Structure formats: structure tokens, C-alpha cells
Amino acid sequence: MEALTSRPEVGAIRRINAVGGDTRNPLRMSIKASVSGTPIDIIDVDDATSLGAALMAGLGAGVYADLDSALATLALPRTTILPVPEDQAFYDAYFKSVYRHAPAALASLREPQSRQKA
Incomplete structure (x- = not known):
């Protein structure tokens, strides 16, 4: 994360959103949260790639004004893992x-x- 946050346009990372198979391992997620010093939100969604593609298509088609507007339409269950x-x-x-x-x-x-x- 140091390489990413060292870029001036990125700034501080306050949360990490995680999807996929790795999120099914609570110990691994706890270690990642502690190593990064950042809370990790595990988002419970099947086919995250398809969902992301659909949101990008909606953005490109003008359905959403911007990415934040597209993301605001989602109400996905999540679990937060805090750093220890x-x-x-x-x-x-x-x-x-x-x-x-x-x-x-x-x-x-x-x-x-x-x-x-x-």
C-alpha cells in the first residue's frame, strides 16, 4: 500500500472493499486488515465482476451521472473486519x-x- 499511497493523487486509504474467494477466510482477512492498518469491508456479492461491468455499462450509457451515483444504488450486505x-x-x-x-x-x-x- 505504500507504493499506492505515495502517489499524490491517491491520498489516504480509509477502507478497503473486498470481494471474491479470499474473503471466505476470516483469518486471512484479519491479517490483511492488521497488516494494512485499514478496516476491510467484505461485500457479500456473487459475480462481482458482472456487477461491476453492469455498473460501468450504465455509467457509459448515461444511466448514472458518475461512479458514485452508480455505487449509491447498491445496498449489498457487508461485514467489516477491523485491524487488531x-x-x-x-x-x-x-x-x-x-x-x-x-x-x-x-x-x-x-x-x-x-x-x-x-
Whole structure:
């Protein structure tokens, strides 16, 4: 999320909407909420892709003035998973001690082979 939120046009992410098979695993959703420090709304919808395509078609056909208007017509059941502060602290510390250093440690693997031999 750091790469996404570092873009000035994105701003802060206050909530994450989630659909699909991954949402059926409560532990995984709890971990994602804690790692991101962001509440996750699990939206109970079958065929989310078809629904999104229909909303975009309605937007393109002028049925909706904008995306917010299209989304306002939906009343889908949702479950909110909140970050667990203790877990968030654990994941933050782990990220800083392990994963924060990974890009620098793996930088040589991103170099083209021709440069590595030179």
C-alpha cells in the first residue's frame, strides 16, 4: 500500500472493499486488515465482476451521472473486519526488521544478465 499511497493523487486509504474467494477466510482477512492498518469491508456479492461491468455499462450509457451515483444504488450486505492493534504492532515490527530490507538485498537480481557479468 505504500507504493499506492505515495502517489499524490491517491491520498489516504480509509477502507478497503473486498470481494471474491479470499474473503471466505476470516483469518486471512484479519491479517490483511492488521497488516494494512485499514478496516476491510467484505461485500457479500456473487459475480462481482458482472456487477461491476453492469455498473460501468450504465455509467457509459448515461444511466448514472458518475461512479458514485452508480455505487449509491447498491445496498449489498457487508461485514467489516477491523485491524487488531496488537497484531498490527507485530506485523509492523516484522516488516521493518525483515521486508523493509528486501529490495536492497535483492537489487542485484533485477540487473540484466549482461551487466552482472561485466
